[in-house]
Amino acid sequence: MDIFGIPIQAFMGQLMLGLVNGSFYAMLSLGLAVIFGLLGIVNFAHGALYMIGAYVAYVLLDRFGINYWFALVLSPIAVGALGVVIERTLLKRLYKIDPIYGLLLTFGLALIAEGVFRYWFDVSGQSYPVPDLLQGATNLGFMVLPNYRAWVVVASLTVCLGTWFVIERTRLGAYLRAGTENPALVQAFGINVPVMVMLTYGAGAGLAALAGVLAAPVIQVTPLMGSNLIIVVFAVVVIGGMGSILGSILTGLALGLIEGLTKVFYPEASSIVVFVIMAIVLMIRPAGLFGKEK
Amino acid sequence: MKLTKLTAACAVAATTMFGASAQAQISGDVIKIGFITDLSGLYADIDGPAGAEAIKMAIADLGGAVAGKKIELLVADHQNKPDVAAAKAREWFDQQGMDMLIGGTNSGTGLAMAKVALEKKKPYLSIGAGSSALTNDQCSPYTIHYAYDTVALAKGTAPAVVKAGGKSWYFLTADYAFGTALQADATTAVTKSGGSVVGSVRAPLAASDFSSFLLQAQSSKAQILGLANAGGDTINAVKAANEFGLTKTMKLAGLLMFINDVHSLGLKATQGMYLTDSWYWNQNAETRAWSKRFFDKFKRMPSSLQAADYSAAQFYLAAVKAINSDDGEKTMEQMRKSKVNDMYAKGGYIRADGSMIHDMYLMQVKTPEQSTTPWDYYNVVATTKGEDAFLTKAESKCALWK
Amino acid sequence: MNAAADKLSHYSRIGLWVGLAILLAAPFIGLYPIFMMTALCFAIFACAFNLLLGFTGLLSFGHAAYLGAAAYATGWLVRSAHLSPELGVLAGTLVAALCGLVVGLIAIRRQGIYFAMVTLAMAQMIYFVFLQASFTGGEDGLQGVPRGALFGLLPLANDKVMYYVVLAVFVAVFLFIIRIVHSPYGQVLKAIRENEARAVSLGYDVDRYKLLAFVLSTALAGLAGSMKTLVVGFASLTDAHWSLSGEVVLMTLLGGMGTFAGPVIGAFTIIGLQNFLADQVGSWINVIIGVIFVVCVVAFRKGFVGELIAWLQRRQGH
Secondary structure, X not given: OEEOOEEHHHHHHHHHHHHHHHHHHHHHHXXXXXXXXXXXXXXXXXHHHHHHHHHHHHHHXXXXXXXXXXXXXHHHXXXXXXXXXXXXXXXXXXXXXXHHHHHHHHHHXXXXXXXXXXXXXOOOOEOOOOOHHHOXXXXXXXXXXXXXXXXXXXXXXXXXXXXXXXXXXXXXHHHHHHHHHOHHHHHHOOOOHHHHHXXXXXXXXXXXXXXXXXXXXXXXXOOOHHHHHHHHHHHHHHHHOOOOHHHHXXXXXXXXXXXXXHHHHOHHHHHOHHHHHHHHHHHHOOOXXXXXXX | OOOOHHHHHXXXXXXXXXXXXXXXXXOOOEEEEEEEEOOOOOOOOOOHHXXXXXXXXXXXXXXXXXXXXEEEEEEEEOOOOHHHHHHHHHHHHHHHOOOEEEEXXXXXXXXXXXXXXXXXXXXXXXXXXXXXXXXXXXXXXXXXXXXXXXXXXXXXXXXXXXXXXXXEEEEEEEOXXXXXHHHHHHHHHHHHOOOEEEEEEEEOOOOOOOHHHHHHXXXXXXXXXXXXXXXXXXXXXXXXXXXXXXXXXXXXXXXXXXXXXXXXXOHHHHOOOEEEEOOOOOOOHHHHHHHHHHHHHHOOOOOHHHHHHHHHHHHHHHHHHHHOOOOHHHHHHHHHHOEXXXXXXXXXXXXXXXXXXXXXXXXXXXXXXXXXXXXXXEEEEEEEOXXXXXXXXXXXXXXXXX | OHHHHXXXXXXXXXXXXXXXXXXXXXXXXXXXXXXXXXXXXXXXXHHHHHHHHOOOOOOOOOOHXXXXXXXHHHHHHHHOOOOOHHHHHHHHHHHHHHHHHHHHXXXXXXXXXXXXXXXXXXXXXXXXXXXXXXXXXXXXXXXXOOOOEEOOOEEOOOHHHHHHHHHHHHHHHHXXXXXXXXXXXXXXXXXXXXXXXXXXXXXXXXXXXXHHHHHHHHHHHHHHHHHHHHHHOOEOHHHHOHHHHHHHHHHHHHHOOOOOOHHHHHHHHHHHHHXXXXXXXXXXXXXXXXXXXXXXXXXXXXXXXXXXXHHHHHHHHO
């Protein structure tokens, strides 16, 4: 049976893969949306934090023999701490001025991180093995799906939904949202806004690192893995609406699927389909699909 | 508000002192060899800094001087950017009095540097770049394409694989000029040997995820998956192919692979793969002896490119010695009359189109059980004679070779 | 205050002449012409970018696309269509302006960060076109562009001759930008930069002004790209890559946003660093550029020229 001339098996297979990629996009854009939505910072360093997260996992395994499951916890904590340091020393000076400077600062940080890691590690990248528990593949009938990729989908969606829930539905999330909209007022209520902001950036960084650890067994861990992705992730966040958490998650997943389909029919365009969509969306709904005009 | 160009003046003067070198040193008493390659990027392992060291080894082995003149090596990183490569080459020819340029990896930079060398009428020995255009439609009387090209790779791998039973092919191609050229040359070679190409897919350069392209390859039901890509793309594709169980139903043919790629992937992932190369460290006693020297320095075995760097440097310097001059035209003439007979190639010679004709070898990657020592990765399966490996006169569009 | 402004003007005039003198003498005082020409082209690029960022307040984060578009257009027209250099440069500039018009029409409705993101996305699409189109040569680049003869008379193959042509174009662009900024149109741009809402309330069709500034800026960026192609003989993907877009922001920031000489200084510094340090440090250059970015944003936002002006003004105040 064929769909558009492609056997249905291949078609379903591509959709499945698209879903896997979409989960990655969702996770990465989630961290970016959290940082922009709550702090108003366009975090160009997000790709670099993702890359560092993957490398922390690699070093933990390679030098210290600490396995994947611990890395899933340790790496985000380590990179989150790095994020806190960045926020405390550099970013907090920029809140009062044009947000463009925040963008430029994080851009510079990304260049530094990439350059330093290129020096420490090979550009052609390191291999990170799939953890034993998730090795092998399951025959779904229409394709053979590596177990690890199924895990990626499950883990990403869990984290995404969990984060969305915390921010939109819990008291902590409410404080966060209020604190960034009107810091003085919230501070007056006795909530330590600067600490909250600091931890938010750290959390965003941690999310990026978690995505990095999840990605490590799938693609080569290279210093360039962040810069290859960052622009696409930005486009996802812009399409979804720059302040909207839910928007990023849904757009990330949708983009993964659309990209998967594009790869079947017109593979060369798969790397820019996101920008075409972005241009179209911005012309129709300038604030993004789920965004609110700020 | 008009601006203080006083600062402009001072700062411009100061910063231009940065970029512009001091008065040009005319190479009267020194033979200057330049080496521009990818020192830090995607191809840094297969050539890169170790390639520069190989050239230094070549110079040191000659005592650091030839025909009474000292030999100096200039090294620069082109970062895989043709404009950087060309600018550096031009600057060295103009300002440093460079006598000969050795070209590193990346075809775009290779072609750009060839043009500069042609303009300045100086010898250019291209090692790392694979594009056959260097000796085809863009051939030049000053270019020697020393180590390999896409035609040789295709002619080395495809016929042998088809003969071994791999008749139907599917290509996974990196979507840039080099990838498409590699696919085109390989397609010609496959069909000429009686095989057929059932399909192909182009992946963006430096794509991080090949899964969907591999899925398409799998549904084509071809016997052989031809990887028309290089470096990180090849590594990622092979990894993914293993992950998706593709290697159980298809055999992989790496159209451009080096021993560093195999090392990076490991034998488990690459066993049984076919690839063509111009040289292997474990071929005979001579190659082993030189490679051991390299290994002692770098703790890894040399790739064919690094061996070629060494050989090319010595080949040029031998020509300089023979005619006692470093004049561009005269050394080119001398090199065309000479033969390459060293640990890299036996009976190699320069053809009218600039190709260095030498034998190419089809290798198959060993299984983990077959490999007895570190870096013992290949079985040499077949040898393609130099005359058969490269572009034939009939196929060539080079104006110098008619 | 008038005396102070006059003094500043006075210094500016001296500086102008000294700077021009150095540039005129450059090939004869041992400065490598190819380097100087490349730096001048990027100085034009940075000045064009500064017109948009420093004087109008719009951050275009994909400005390299226009430089690249003109570079490829000129390259192809001069090499394959055998156009003479001045026509090739003109055509390239027009191509860049056209791209700028299209992008501008889509992007102008948005403000601030969103505007920057849209320009980035559109630039990526333009980059993709160059990556795929066969005439650009893809990763290999469009090579072998001859310099030809200017107006059919002046042979440009000689580096020294070419240098003075490039210098003339640079001076023309520099003066043109000063003219625009000091004109009534430029005053409106300044008003838009400082308080767009107020400009709107004063009755100005702000979008039209911004669009014109955008197109002017992209056209001049294209001019830089066209000249660069003639100087080095090829156009490549680097010319349209987003990392170059980032670099021009840095050049402008480092030199001094909203000043005239700032982008020139910034361009020379960055090109100089890349040239000089590429041999010594290889890919560490990116780290250095990153560090300069960070330092500039945190502690040196006015840039060289901006800080100098501030210092001079402080001195007048005493």
